Amino acid sequence: MTDNGFASISEGAVRIQPGDDNVWPQASEGFVSTPEVQALTERALTYLQVGYPVHLSGPAGTGKTTLALHVASKLGRPVTLVHGDDEFASSDLVGNDYGYRKSKLVDNFIHSVLKTEEEMKTLWMDNRLTTACQNGDTLIYDEFTRSRPEANNALLSILGERILNLPKLRRSGQGYLEVHPEFRAIFTSNPEEYAGVHKTQDALMDRLITITLGHYDRATEIAVTVAKSGVPEADAEAIVDIVRELRGVGVNNHRPTIRACIAIGRILAHRRARARPGDPVFRWICQDVLNTDTAKVTRGGESLMPQKVDEAILKVCGLRPGRPAPRVVGAGARRKE
Ligand SMILES: Nc1ncnc2c1ncn2[C@@H]1O[C@H](COP(=O)(O)OP(=O)(O)OP(=O)(O)O)[C@@H](O)[C@H]1O
Ligand SMILES: [Mg+2]
Structure with missing residues (x-):
């Protein structure tokens, strides 16, 4: 800088609000939508309407x-979908620095005096949670316990005091964001994945109304x-009954799930086969789809599942009125010659 010049640098943050990437389910x-689905929807909607996550x-x-997603669609607001992730940091939810912007103003109006003004602003990019709070979206935070607890910190004040704290924006006077009155949140989690050892996660759970789901009724x-x-x-009745029968077998009575029913059904429809024990196609589809879920049941180191699957097919289909109990042979069954 010359002797008769002066310079100033100002700092601050510019907040960038990305375009909406929410969805309308x-x-x-x-x-x-059976009576059971309707009842669960009604319960969840009631809590959300009162303002509880x-x-x-x-x-x-x-x-x-x-x-x-179904409950969110009933709220009639745009939906922001976030999936819990072990790699998540708080910034992935709330926002983060995006680089900086530098601008320089050179004022040489009086030619003997050179005045420069530099402005250095951090660019801050809002992330999904911030956008959802600002716009009043419905947040679906799927499998939220998969994120590390500290990543979910911002949610405590959002759900409690309905304020989002953005410390990095304090200088620019945007450090606190008041949560939109229509903002609502729906969380999902699998209790098998969370042992209840993190204070943040426990504090978060304490702010939520939990509806415990099991498998749907038959x-x-x-x-x-x-x-x-x-x-x-x-x-479909036969497939579901076989799957429900197998839930009682083995170490994990939550498996096989409805996904196995859908998979067997879709493959069966593709092959134009029927759910009958005498149909070899039906039998090998069941063996393959149901085998992995329950493979832990062993005797002498060998999986007992092929046999259990055959027994379930026989029990379910054999007992259906108007159908003779079939003789089960083939994959997994012990054949007597
Ligand atoms: N009410 C319903 N109507 C139609 N299909 C459904 C319904 N509920 C669940 N399904 C189907 O059942 C399967 C499992 O449902 P979903 O993915 O919602 O389960 P989840 O509990 O989220 O499972 P995960 O814990 O593995 O994520 C999906 O294929 C889904 O399409
Ligand atoms: Mg899921």
Whole structure:
């Protein structure tokens, strides 16, 4: 700088609000709304309408994400969807520095005096949670316990005091954001994945109303299988009953899930086969789809599951009125020559 010049540098932050990447959920054609689904929807909606965040907790495949989207669609607001992630930091939810912007103003109006003004501003990019709080979206935070607890810190004041704290923006006077009155949050988690050892996560849970989900009742599982695979109802009944029978076998009675019912149904429909024990296609589909879930049941180091699957097929299909109990042979069954 020359002797008769002077310079100033000012600092601050500029907040960038990205365009909306929220969604408007719409009822899918395959969505099934049985009395059980309706009852759960009504409970969740009631809590949300009063202003409480809702937490759908249940093992894998119990319909948490589908129900969260369905409930959110009933609120009639745009939906921001976030998936819990072990790699998440708080900035992934709230926002982060995006670089900086430098501008320089050179004023040489009086030629003997050179005045420069430099402005250095941090660029701050809002992330999804901040945008959702600002716009009054419905947040669906799927599998939130998969994120490290500290990443979820910002949610405590959002849900408690309805204030979002953005410390890095304090200098520019935007350090606190008042949460939009329509902002609502639906969380999902699988209790098998969270042992309850983190204070933040516990504090967060304490602010939520938890609805515990198990597998849907038989009627709902049959209706979902029909809707998602296109098999006739009688076949869906057989498939669901076999899967429900197998939940009692083995170490994890949450498996197999409705996903297995849908998978068997879709493959069966693709092959134009029927859910009958005499149909070899049905039998190998069941063996393959149901085998992994329950493979831990062993005797003498060998998986007992092929046998258990055959027994379940026989028990379920063999007992159906008007059908003779079939002789089970083939994969996994012990053949007597
Ligand atoms: N009401 C419903 N109508 C139609 N399909 C449904 C319904 N509920 C669940 N499903 C289907 O069941 C399967 C499992 O549901 P979903 O993915 O919602 O379960 P989840 O509990 O979120 O599982 P995960 O813990 O593995 O994420 C999906 O294929 C989904 O489409
Ligand atoms: Mg899910």
